[in-house]
Amino acid sequence: MRGHSLDLKGIGHAFGATVALDEIELAVAAGELIALLGPSGCGKTTMLQIIAGFLRPSKGEVRFDGARVEHIPANRRRIGMVFQNYALFPHLTVFENVAYGLRARKRPNAEVAAKVEQMLGLAQMAQFARRLPGELSGGQQQRVALARALAIDPGLVLLDEPFSALDKNLRLDMQIEIKSLLKTFGVTSIIVTHDQEEALSMADRIVVLNKGRIEQIDSPDALYDRPASLFISNFIGHTNLLRGTVTETDRVLLEAGPEIDLGRSAQRRRGTPVTISVRPENIAFGAADQPGAIPVTIRATVPLGAVSVTEGLTASGEAVKISQARAATTTKARTGETAWLAITDTSRVSIFSTPADGVHDHQQRSV
Numbered sequence: 001m002r003g004h005s006l007d008l009k010g011i012g013h014a015f016g017a018t019v020a021l022d023e024i025e026l027a028v029a030a031g032e033l034i035a036l037l038g039p040s041g042c043g044k045t046t047m048l049q050i051i052a053g054f055l056r057p058s059k060g061e062v063r064f065d066g067a068r069v070e071h072i073p074a075n076r077r078r079i080g081m082v083f084q085n086y087a088l089f090p091h092l093t094v095f096e097n098v099a100y101g102l103r104a105r106k107r108p109n110a111e112v113a114a115k116v117e118q119m120l121g122l123a124q125m126a127q128f129a130r131r132l133p134g135e136l137s138g139g140q141q142q143r144v145a146l147a148r149a150l151a152i153d154p155g156l157v158l159l160d161e162p163f164s165a166l167d168k169n170l171r172l173d174m175q176i177e178i179k180s181l182l183k184t185f186g187v188t189s190i191i192v193t194h195d196q197e198e199a200l201s202m203a204d205r206i207v208v209l210n211k212g213r214i215e216q217i218d219s220p221d222a223l224y225d226r227p228a229s230l231f232i233s234n235f236i237g238h239t240n241l242l243r244g245t246v247t248e249t250d251r252v253l254l255e256a257g258p259e260i261d262l263g264r265s266a267q268r269r270r271g272t273p274v275t276i277s278v279r280p281e282n283i284a285f286g287a288a289d290q291p292g293a294i295p296v297t298i299r300a301t302v303p304l305g306a307v308s309v310t311e312g313l314t315a316s317g318e319a320v321k322i323s324q325a326r327a328a329t330t331t332k333a334r335t336g337e338t339a340w341l342a343i344t345d346t347s348r349v350s351i352f353s354t355p356a357d358g359v360h361d362h363q364q365r366s367v
């Protein structure tokens with residue numbers, strides 16, 4: 001069975017005086033995998049509960065396949081749920097856990113057995129059918145939870161921080177496995193996470209929420225390469241934020257020292273305070289006489305597997321990270337030395353107006 005399409009139109013929700021969600025507009029296509037991403041308290045759980053039917057929105061419409069569902073209770077919405085703590089029934093075997101939703105729907109025994117076997121096979125858990133949840137690892141429990149969610153042929157699967165109880169090494173494997181299962185099924189899925197790497201690796205599109213509003217909806221690549229706001233540029237991936245002032249149509253004088261040529265219009269008037277965002281992989285070590293080279297004092301270098309990250313401090317007190325592939329030719333910079341950094345590709349630099357409250361607020365990462 002195909003997944004539902006989902007539409008949220010003008011959704012707003014308040015808990016007393018706290019506005020948890022405001023003016024939410026979202027259209028999810030059947031079979032799409034969407035991540036809801038944002039810092040703590042931005043409204044992710046509230047949105048998930050409204051979609052699931054556990055919470056009735058103060059305002060707006062929820063539509064499955066075009067039909068309004070606000071009046072339909074959670075247990076009649078054909079939704080599969082996967083939670084962070086698995087929420088398996090501890091006294092039931094793996095088989096009975098997966099069978100639970102089918103039995104609740106009074107399906108005949110033969111159908112239940114066939115469906116459970118199919119689900120356990122897909123989740124690679126067939127050999128554990130007789131075990132109790134307590135006799136399984138975290139990853140195995142999460143596979144059972146997913147098999148249980150999929151057994152009822154849901155139109156929509158909602159996953160609430162499904163990997164946060166797993167250790168980091170297992171997480172990537174599980175993300176790939178679960179994404180592949182959801183895609184094989186063709187079910188529409190919404191995953192709530194505060195972990196941007198998880199959102200980037202799992203989702204077709206990511207909805208970034210900030211203070212109850214949608215800040216941007218885009219593919220992982222578009223969010224990374226073309227962030228719509230300073231908040232997004234800093235929240236998705238690592239970036240360097242450098243303050244400056246527009247001097248010519250296409251030039252910015254950085255507080256860190258040099259004037260840089262953007263190669264395109266800054267689209268702001270001369271004298272406008274701006275903050276540019278440059279990813280660490282778009283900065284390289286340069287020479288002192290190179291136009292646009294930024295002088296820094298090296299703080300430290302940390303090897304991170306395939307790349308090595310060096311941080312320098314500009315004269316204006318801004319920290320700049322530079323990421324280099326680790327190889328014999330990698331430039332080694334020692335702590336305390338002066339080095340010059342050059343932006344390698346100005347087309348990948350994002351420009352934002354410096355907010356009145358300064359960039360400091362936007363540098364906080366609440367993950």
Ligand SMILES: Nc1ncnc2c1ncn2[C@@H]1O[C@H](COP(=O)(O)OP(=O)(O)OP(=O)(O)O)[C@@H](O)[C@H]1O
Pocket residue numbers: 015016018019020038039040041042043044045046047194
């Ligand atoms: N039952 C409630 N009563 C009052 N306020 C609530 C309630 N549930 C959530 N809120 C508030 O609504 C806002 C959004 O909360 P929500 O749980 O949706 O955020 P979240 O993005 O899921 O956060 P987290 O990542 O910490 O789980 C927060 O300000 C929160 O304090």
